[in-house]
Amino acid sequence: MTTSLQSNAVLLNMSGNLPPKVPQVFDDAYRVAVQRVLADFEPNDLIGAHQFRGSERGAGARFVAHRLPEMPAPDRIVVANGTQSILLMLLAGLVGRGGRLALESLSYPTLRSFADHLGFSLSPVPMDDEGALPDAFEAVCRADRPAAYYAMPTLQNPTTGIMSIERRRAIAEICRRYGVAIIEDDIYSLLPRDLPAPLSTFAPELSWYVLGTAKSMAAALKVAYVVAPSAAAAAERFWPGVRATYWMCAPMSGSVVSTLIETGHADRIIDAVRAETRERQAVVAERLSGADIRTRLDCLHVWLSLPNSRPAGKFVAEVRSLGVEVSASSTYAMGDIPPPNAIRFGMGTPRDRTAFARGLDAIAKVYCA
Ligand SMILES: Cc1ncc(COP(=O)(O)O)c(C=O)c1O
Known part of the structure; x- marks a missing residue:
């Protein structure tokens, strides 16, 4: 043969x-975490009601603190069913039908599907090895007036680019000047140990910082965290009455990942x-x-x-x-x-x-x- x-x-x-x-x-870490959740909670208490805006926000705050200079207040955090569901909610809420999203000219292909699905347009920004070029980004902001910029400044998908601190600062400043919200997908950032701080730290008042577990722990954990610019913004964008989507993660998944975070696993x-x-x-x-x-x-x-x-x-x-x-x-x-x-x-x-x-x-x- x-x-x-x-x-x-x-x-x-x-x-x-x-x-x-x-x-x-x-395998052992996950098994122990599942057992611990089942020992610590009555199953029907855990699963008997929806958990709007995520009940595992303390662990989420600890998780995002791997990358952020200080731990955000838990009420700025939403725990969701993976990065895609966060992006869908943010794009629907911040950009919406008829709106515009700026992003790098090479980027995560799912954004094209979301644009078709939600009815917004894409404004691609020319890039170099680091990612979006500041002058080109500013020209796009001036001409197209995008509502938001989808940013992946750390190990960009697909080019692997990493924006320098100077580039992050310049891009954040342009966002501030043109009132462009930042949706930062930092999903590849937990494997390297020597990275610049997230773009969001340069304009926190405009930024939605998204850190999923799919690329650092396991692809199908389906738990991701978003840090909103404020507690009020988190509530406004992620109250389930606002938009009917499936963004909430299953309580069992949320609790198991919280346990993994809290135990150091x-x-x-x-x-x-x-x-x-x-x-x-x-x-x-x-x-x-x-x-x-x-x-x-x-x-x-x-x-x-x-x-x-x-x-x-x-x-x-x-x-x-x-x-x-x-x-x-x-x-x-x-x-x-x-x-x-x-x-x-x-x-x-x-x-x-x-x-x-x-x-x-x-x-x-x-x-x-
Ligand atoms: C940039 C980027 N964001 C998000 C995802 C998917 O994340 P999740 O499975 O948590 O929705 C991927 C997966 O390929 C990705 O490349």
Whole structure:
């Protein structure tokens, strides 16, 4: 029986950028947390009523304090069913039908779906290696008057860019000048340890700081935290009577993640994800040495630039013919700005390092052909 990649009926998915699984740490920590929640709460008390604005805000405050200079008051925090549900509520409330959202010209593709779904327009901002260019951002603010800016200044998806402090300050100042709300998605920020402070800290009065658990602990935990500019703003945007969505996380999930945070197990899981990510990144550095890659040891994705002679769409198809899925830069393109010739692939979806190395071999083989 052949074991070649081509013989695999199921594609090895390296287009997603989930965190690698770390069952040696996660499984026991999660089991203990579930048991503790069941011991500490009467199940019907926990689950018998909706928990508007999230009942786990103290643990959320502790979690976001991993990144914020001081712990926010819990009443500025909302605990929700993942980052997407927070974004949906904020985009509906801050931008809305007929409005405009500024964002980088390459960004999280779900934003395009949200724009279609909610009926707002996108104003893409040209970018460099750090992300949105301040002059271009200001020109967009002046011409399009966006209500909000969706920002991912830390390990940008897909380019892996990190905005310097100076860039963060300049972008925050422009937002202030034009009255643009900041929706900062800091989801990739918990693996590195040497990052600038969030953009939100430079204009807290305008900022909605979002920190999910999906990229640092486990993709399907479905718990994310948002820090609103004020307690009143949190209540106004997330009172369920305002808009009918599914933003509230299930109480069991919220309580289990709170327990993980309070017992320190969340940190242990994040440490294990970081360690496994670094191991996989070391294989990337080895197999793709000499290639034009942008990433970091503690980043969940890699941005691989291609020579013009190798169009990204064709490259993706060639890798696919070897049984591996990666994504072309066009996946992330917002608006009319042509994307650079590049692909993105992720660290975490292959089950183990052997599968990951096999996928990487396919990418390297096509790259070197
Ligand atoms: C930038 C960004 N934000 C949010 C998410 C998803 O977060 P959640 O699963 O918590 O909705 C992703 C997942 O790919 C992402 O890349």
